[in-house]
Amino acid sequence: MRVHHDIVIVGGGLAGLRAAIAAAEKSKKLSIALISKTYPIRCHSVCAEGGTAAVLREGDSFDLHAWDTVKGADFLADQDAVEFFVRESPKEILRLDNWGCPWSRTEDGRIAQRAFGGQSFNRTVFAADRTGFHEVHTLYERTLMYPNIVRYDEYFMTNLVIEDGAARGIIAIELKSGDLVLFEAKAVILATGGAGRLFGFTTYSHQVTGDGMAIAYRCRVPLKDMEFFQFHPTGLVPSGILMTEACRGEGGYLRNKDGERFMERYAPERMELAPRDVVARSMWREIIEGRGIESEYGPYIALDLTHLGEKKIEERLPLIREAAKKFAGIDPVEEPIPVRPVAHYTMGGVHTNMWCETPVKGLYATGEVACISIHGANRLGSNSTAECLVFGRVAGEKAAEYALSTELRHVDDDIYREEEKRIFDEFLGRSGDESPYQIKKELNEVMDSSFWIFRDGNGMKEGFKKILELKERYRNVEIADNTRKFNTDMIYAFEVGFMLDLAEAVAAGAIARTESRGAHYRLDYPERDDENWLKHTLAYYTPDGPKLEYIPVTITKWQPVERKY
């Protein structure tokens, strides 16, 4: 089957929804397809809890937000993009207000803000601790007002179509029917999210398998800074479910087994509200030095909210209370929550400039799948939802401008037929003696041991070898289900293939980078090395493994200085 639209957006999360609205606002004449592998309101953005950063009130300033972001990023962020980002974020907050988002309010009815890690002003706008959920629902509802946004729910992208150096569309499987659909378009926006399921202990939804990143990478679009992966300090033990940074923003403490607020020793000024890389590293240090609290699920750190009182917890952190009760059997009003650092955010992604343009004409990337980069080596809490809103809009507008100035080119039938053959003749129902589930499990084990919070050269080289072994075994993977309709077995096998390629890019970048910066911390190179490494990594796909190149970081106002909190 073949359909065509002016713009195809892949991914129905925050960034994709915002891009769709922006493109629809640009022109009523544009036909916009919004394709997602789940229903949009089932995307991973709904799991964002704590809030969205924006400069709204007196006392705060764009420069302060930008400086916090650049310093938090350990100076790897592109400062021109950061300066643009902080200026645009407030308007997005107000738009969502006008579209129905139930922002938490002050007594006089104005939009409230709370404290967050690494942000030196209380600038995080929030909707209780369900910020992402309400943002997604608000944007989704808003898309229903535009007749030129056409949704394709539960379509799984298998490939991008790029011809003569320009994007021509995408190919996807409609899950319900099992039909393969070629979407022809003048412009394609990738908004498929991060790659968090690379790791076993993770806050991510099951669906976040880096599809868009991997497909772009295989189509020779470079990935940037993949070695930088964020570990959030507080994942619920044992499930990894996110316990928002807002727990600490609202005044929660982290304690070790002696009851000590150990952050005093690591970040005396910001304490629990230092940036995530600093807090996660400190917690990990406590754990490996034997000051974690022992449990049947391994050692953990106590996230103590008991002093906040029931009223505040109910009002500001109701989801946290519900989740802690349901998934750990603990009421945070009564006792501390067991937490451990957890894989949480992909700082790297598809290489774009600050207008979400990739090196391929007509191909845009936005949200977590993209690396613009405003987060550099470490993202600040509440900057990711803000990024999705600001740069979702940018991607939508840029794609719209491009689509309005270009003609649709039809894709050759051969491309569709080849993809059909690759999927339904060669992949579907194939026999083999490797289980995709087993390969995924072992991949998670490698990532959780070799590419976790503390890394070192030897461990990473071992890990890299293991990833290559898994890739080799994957060639012999079995797909037990040979039917077409809603074949989640085959989809899973696709996803594991994507993740193996991405793991390789993460590993190659991490081994090559012989310094510590932000979330990439090496025991064998514990210092930041600006002389050699103040630069972005670009990983290019080749059949023989990733080829690495480097490009400079854009610096406008802020030279790198020592990073203390």
Next chain:
Amino acid sequence: MKVIFNIRRFDGEKDYWQSFAVPVFRGMTLLEGLFYIKENLDGSLAFRASCRMGVCGSCAVKVNGKPVLACETQISSVNSSKLDIEPIDNFRVIKDLVTDFEGFFRKHEAVKPYLIRNDDNYENPVELIQTPKQMKSYYTFSLCIKCGACYSVCPAAATRSDYLGPAAITAAWRFIADSRDEGKEERYEAVCGDNGVWRCHFAAECSEVCPKKVEPAKAVQKMRIRTALHAIKKVIL
């Protein structure tokens, strides 16, 4: 300890029951049990899952006759060594536990579930004032995750497949009760038709099964009162 997962399966043509023995650990959820089967016993088992923390609304299934979110239901809480697991009712089954939500989402769209304002200004939005008290009047209803549990037990939906259903009517009420909204009249029209609020049987089972305690039955009730007043007003004026 092992628990029997007795699953009602459907392969597109025939439906049948199949049993799997699942080793259970303390705190294990129903969803983890389903993944255990998929990863170790039968990769072809189809079910939906995403966030695994009760926010995305993907994984509603029927367990021993009652719709629940698989991700936030502990196996031990069902208190049985054998679980009958089925797709939720009132939805067409696509495969195994996966049901067709397209109609459900179309009904949601039909009630105009978005804030309507006369001064909609995309380029230059301004901050609107809404006190915490004003927000309280609709907030609970904004927590619906569209999992379909309410619709699956609704007797009105069972007899009339075009009935808008509790989730859609709740969405309409959520915006009508929002002090920032100016589109009430349009929404009354959308829900007062032959397939609208008057079809509700007042069974209130929807509120009972809602995993997020959204109270759709209450929203439908409030909606009926307002719609009635709206109809009377239309006749008088």
